[in-house]
Amino acid sequence: GDRMFATAQLSFSIALCISIAPYPTDSFLPSRLPLFNFNTAQSRRSAVLGLRSSAQDSDLNRLQTQLNNAIEGEDYQRAADIRDRISKVTGQEGKPDGGWVRIGAPEWLADRAERLGFRMPAQVQRNAMCAVQENSDIVIRSPTGSGKTLAYMIPLLSGLSDDLLDEDLSTYLSRHIASDATKGQQISRLLRDELPKTPLAIIVVPTRELGVQVSMAAYQLLGGNRNNPVLLPERVASPYNPGSRINMFSYKGPRRAKVMGVWDDKTLNASMPIEDFGLDVLRGAHIVVGTPQHLKAVADRGHLNLANARYVVVDEADECLQDPDALSAILSAxxxxxxxxxxxxxxxxxxxxxxxxxxxxxxxxxSARAVVVGEAADAAAPAAGLRVPPALTHKYVVAERWQWLGGLARLIRAE
Known part of the structure; x- marks a missing residue:
């Protein structure tokens, strides 16, 4: 019979589906939601779509993502098998490919990425890092779940690392060397003149949802925690988490980095100066994430000097190009x-x-000399070429129509 699917893509890369299908209503309880891991049916799906293992073996980026997942899950036998397959693809058997530090990331950022579960860079991230280190514009083309966000975020934060760390040190000295208020004010004024002008990076996204995801990625890499009650007041987190690898005491990077977003009317109003009844939240923001329309509005009002940016990123550029005028105005500014x-x-x-x-x-x-990483997607490619990205976890609930909203809400709350 006919089946309808409602799908929600969450900011932390978990796809949730609710399907209409016959299901006993008396057993549909909040504590008994029938969760199924999509990966358990992967072999059956591969057979249906005609996927071949040789095609997977040749996809170096996919193998590196699978290796990360195996190490994170402490499945070391599987990790060793994937490592050997990577060695055969690269032709460097027995030679370690190196981690984040080897491709140019600062030690604090490499340590943070590893603690967040990104044990080693994927191929698209290695290629992007090499291009950005040469101050070349770059085009990153890679499937969903293959590491596009980190492909530009790690080079961006690596390039800003010295400035962010210098600002930490300068601010500390300005606060603790001063013996009185007047002298402290003079040092602070001098400090403002010497620090790089903000924003240091601008990230353009087509939707608010992607903006939240990108902002959270930057926030976590800069020492933040997604369980922060200020960010997610509705999340009920454990008051104690002594075994966490990403607690604040393990973070060694800059502590004053500020990430802000402007992607809806609420954040647009908050970006206005205090004299205009705003909150002036963009003042001193090092990284600003926003949609083309809202970033253009902020820049037109003079609340954000886009020319200060050392890095300008357009994520999901194919979607942003649907409003070429707003995007051109931002990049021109x-x-x-x-x-x-x-x-x-x-x-x-x-x-x-x-x-x-x-x-x-x-x-x-x-730039005409921009480096292109990855190949363009072939619109004419058969459906058999589609593969579920290994970094995504898919779950679904079988439910009646009247159970859609409640089931989806429970899944989102559980995740």
Whole structure:
């Protein structure tokens, strides 16, 4: 019979589905939701779609993601098998490929990424890091769940590391060397003149939901915790978490980095200065994440100097290009006469085509010498070529129509 599916993509990369199907209503209880891990049916799905193991073996980025997951799950036998397959693909049997530090990430960021479960960089992240280190514009084309966000986030934070750490030290000295208020004010004024102008990075996203996901990724890499009650007051977290690898005491990076978002009317109003009845939340923000429309509105009002940015990232660029005027206005403002001479631009997208890349170059939004990482998605590719990204976990609940909302709400709350 007919079945309808309602799917929600959560910010932490968990896909939830609710399907209409016959199910006993008397056994549908909050504590007895029938959860199924999509990965348990992977072999059956592979047979249906005609997937071949040889195709998976040749996908280096996928294998590296699977290796990360195996190590995180402490399945060391599987990790060793995947390591051997990677060695065969790369032709470097017995030679370690190195981690985050080896490709240029600072030690504090490498340690943080590993504690968050990203034990080693995937191939798309290695290639992106090499390009950004040469101050080259970059186009990142990679499927969902393959590590696009980290492919631009790790190089971005690596490039800003020295500035963020210097600001920490300077602020500490300005607060503790001063013996009286007047002297402290003078040092603070001098400090403001010497520190780099903010924002240091701008990340353009097509939707609020993706903006929340990207902001949370940056927040966690900079020492934050997604269980922060200020961010998620509805989450009931354990008051004690002594065994956590990502607690604040293990973080060794900059502690004053500020990540802010402007992606809806509420955050747009909060970005206004206090004299205009706003909260001026963008003042001193090092990384600003927002949609094209709202970033343009903030820049037009003079509340954000986009020319200060050293990094300008457009995530899901194929979607952002649907509003080319707003995107062009943002990028033009970021490349004004007073723009940072070391500014690097990155465009990321799962289905960014060669035609769209050419359009970006024709509009002058992308350097002609930009490095392209990954291949364009083939729209004519058969469905058999589709694969579930290994970094995503899929769960679903079989439910009647009247149980949709309650089941989805319980799943979201549980995750």
């Amino acid at each position: 970021a490349s004004g006469p007073a723009s940072n001479p070391r500014q690097v631009r990155a465009f990321a997208g799962a289905s960014l085509s060669d035609e769209q890349v050419a359009e970006l170059r024709e509009r002058g939004l992308l």
